[in-house]
Structure formats: structure tokens, C-alpha cells
Amino acid sequence: MSKVLKKYQQLVADMMEADKNRDAMFRGMDAMFRGEWKWPGEKPSWVRLSVSSDPHDAPRAGARVLSALDPAIRLQPMGDDEGSKEKANRIERVLKWHFFNASRRRRASVVRDTVMSALLYDEVCARITYLPHHEKTLKAFQPESKRLKAARRYGPFAVTVVNPQWVHTRYSDFMPEAVVHKSVQPIREVLDFWGPRAAGLEETAKGKEPPKFATVYDYTDLETRVVWAVASEHDSMVLPDDSAAKVIIAPSDHDLPFLPWVCRVGGTT
Numbered sequence: 556m557s558k559v560l561k562k563y564q565q566l567v568a569d570m571m572e573a574d575k576n577r578d579a580m581f582r583g584m585d586a587m588f589r590g591e592w593k594w595p596g597e598k599p600s601w602v603r604l605s606v607s608s609d610p611h612d613a614p615r616a617g618a619r620v621l622s623a624l625d626p627a628i629r630l631q632p633m634g635d636d637e638g639s640k641e642k643a644n645r646i647e648r649v650l651k652w653h654f655f656n657a658s659r660r661r662r663a664s665v666v667r668d669t670v671m672s673a674l675l676y677d678e679v680c681a682r683i684t685y686l687p688h689h690e691k692t693l694k695a696f697q698p699e700s701k702r703l704k705a706a707r708r709y710g711p712f713a714v715t716v717v718n719p720q721w722v723h724t725r726y727s728d729f730m731p732e733a734v735v736h737k738s739v740q741p742i743r744e745v746l747d748f749w750g751p752r753a754a755g756l757e758e759t760a761k762g763k764e765p766p767k768f769a770t771v772y773d774y775t776d777l778e779t780r781v782v783w784a785v786a787s788e789h790d791s792m793v794l795p796d797d798s799a800a801k802v803i804i805a806p807s808d809h810d811l812p813f814l815p816w817v818c819r820v821g822g823t824t
Contacts, residue, residue, distance in 0.1 A: 559806050563774055563781050564796040567735045570723040571795070581676060581720045588614065588675060614674040622667035626654065656710035668716035677821040680722040682736065684713040684815070692809070724818045725776075733776035734816040739792050745769045745784060752803045756786050764788065771803075775816065780809040 586592070587610035594604060628650050632643040658665040665681075672679045686706060717736060725733040742757045742765075757765050766786035770793040773782045782804040785793040809815075 560781070560783065560800065560802060561796070563806060564772075564783075564800070566733070567723070567737075567772055567774055567795040570725055570733070570735055571737075573725075574723050578720055584610075584676060585720075587611075614671060617674045618667055618671040621670045622664065624666075626651075626666060628654070653710050653712050654714070657712045657714045660706075660709035660713060661715075665714045665716060672716060672719060673821065676719045678719040679817070679819050680717045680719045680724075680734075680736075681817045682715045682717060682815060683817065684715065686711050686713065688811070692804070722816075722818065724816075731814055731816070731818055733774065734814065734818060735772060735774045737773075737792065737795070738771050739768055739790050740771060742767060742769055742786065745771060749782075749803050753784065753801075756784055756801055770797075772800075775809065775814065777814055778808055779806050780804055781806040 590606045590608060590611060592606050594602075598604065628647050630643045630647050630650075632639040654665065661668075669679050669681065690703070717738075721737050723735050723737075724731050745753050745756060756769055766788050768788070768790045769784045769786045771782065771784045772795050774780065781802075783795075783800040783802050785797045785800050787793055
């Protein structure tokens with residue numbers, strides 16, 4: 556298993572290396588958003604420094620305005636007859652209902668996070684989770700448990716809008732081929748999401764404090780998904796090829812006919 560995992564760890568490391576310049580640009584955008592700027596070199600004594608708040612205020616204002624709009628879901632009818640149009644309308648209404656419920660389960664609405672990501676980074680990355688498939692794959696929920704009942708109240712879908720800095724996508728001329736999501740999370744959150752598959756991640760050697768954080772790497776391509784995590788005492792990101800990685804999902808076929816990610820970039824390439 557270690558040799559198989561090493562293969563995917565190297566793939567992820569290569570994808571991160573390919574996005575090195577992009578990530579540097581994103582860090583610069585974050586610095587502008589936070590109003591962080593220093594005078595290059597020694598500032599003359601007669602100059603008064605004033606940092607503009609426009610890079611912060613403009614995305615915030617745009618997010619407030621645009622997130623007030625409901626998403627326009629449009630499905631092309633399969634035919635020109637009234638029956639096909641009515642069927643398309645019913646599917647549109649169902650999709651809007653699922654989208655609304657998926658947004659209710661989150662701390663912030665899907666629309667607002669999407670708009671903010673588009674305005675700030677000119678890129679949007681979102682993971683779509685179908686709960687029945689998640690439960691079947693991970694067996695993280697016991698049948699009819701309180702947690703399962705609570706999760707089902709918001710419908711069968713979960714939409715997670717992710718900061719593009721933590722997502723790396725490999726493209727071909729045909730389509731996105733693979734996506735890796737890296738994240739630093741408190742150990743408790745990792746256990747809540749992955750259930751028994753993450754058991755043992757919080758264990759530590761005798762005499763040492765239990766780790767408080769974990770770096771999780773979630774790699775998915777058109778056929779395979781593999782997830783591993785590395786526990787640490789700090790909230791800094793651990794490299795993907797760390798030898799202490801714990802496998803949460805071994806490389807296996809995810810049984811989905813599509814890539815469960817949406818990754819879109821504005822402008823041109």
C-alpha cells in the first residue's frame with residue numbers, strides 16, 4: 556500500500572508545484588484584501604503612508620449585491636413538445652429546491668461564497684457531496700443514527716465552496732482530469748466528517764501531547780479517489796509526501812460517472 560500511496564503523493568506534489576505562481580498571486584490578492592502593504596525599502600520621513608481599502612471594500616460590496624439574487628437554473632428541454640418543456644421545468648424546480656437545502660446546511664450561503672470567491676480570486680472551486688454515496692463509501696453513519704437523521708434534514712446534497720488556494724486541478728484539452736483539495740483542520744472536524752475511517756489519527760506516542768490539527772489531502776480523478784491525513788501539533792500545512800501519513804480512503808474506484816468538483820476560472824487562459 557505504501558508504494559501505491561507514494562504514487563499519489565507524488566502526483567499531488569507535482570500539481571502543487573505547477574500552481575506555485577498562481578498561489579503566489581493569490582497570496583498577493585489576500586494581502587491586498589487585508590490592506591497589508593509595506594513601503595519598499597526605507598520610507599522618506601516626509602511621506603505619510605495611506606493604504607487604500609478599495610481591494611477590500613469592492614469585493615465585499617459586490618458580494619452583498621450579487622448574492623441577493625437567486626441562481627438561475629436552466630435545463631435545455633430534450634424535445635420541442637410541451638411534455639419535454641414541462642419535464643425540464645419540473646427538474647429545474649427540483650434542482651433549485653436541492654440547492655436551497657444544500658445552502659441551509661452551511662454557515663454561509665453557497666451563492667455568497669461563490670460570488671466572493673469569483674470577485675476576490677477570479678476562480679471558483681466547489682465540491683459536491685451526495686450524502687447517500689458518502690455514507691455508502693465511508694460507512695461513517697450507523698443506520699438511523701441521530702447524526703444521520705440530522706444530516707438528512709437538509710436534503711441529499713452538500714455543496715462546499717473551497718478557497719481556490721487549497722485546490723489544484725489538472726486539465727487536459729478535453730476536461731478537468733483530476734482535483735486535489737488540501738486543508739488544515741482541527742482533529743475534531745476531521746473525525747466528524749470521516750467518522751471511523753479517521754480513527755487513530757489523534758493517537759500519539761506515550762508522553763507526548765495529542766495532536767490538535769491534521770493536514771488532509773483529498774485526491775480525485777475520473778476513476779480513483781484517495782484521501783490521507785497527517786496529524787500535527789500546529790496549524791501549518793504538512794507536505795503531501797510526509798511519511799507519517801494515515802490513509803483514510805485507500806486508492807479505489809469511486810463509482811461515479813463524473814468528477815464531483817466544479818472548478819471555473821474567469822477571463823482567459
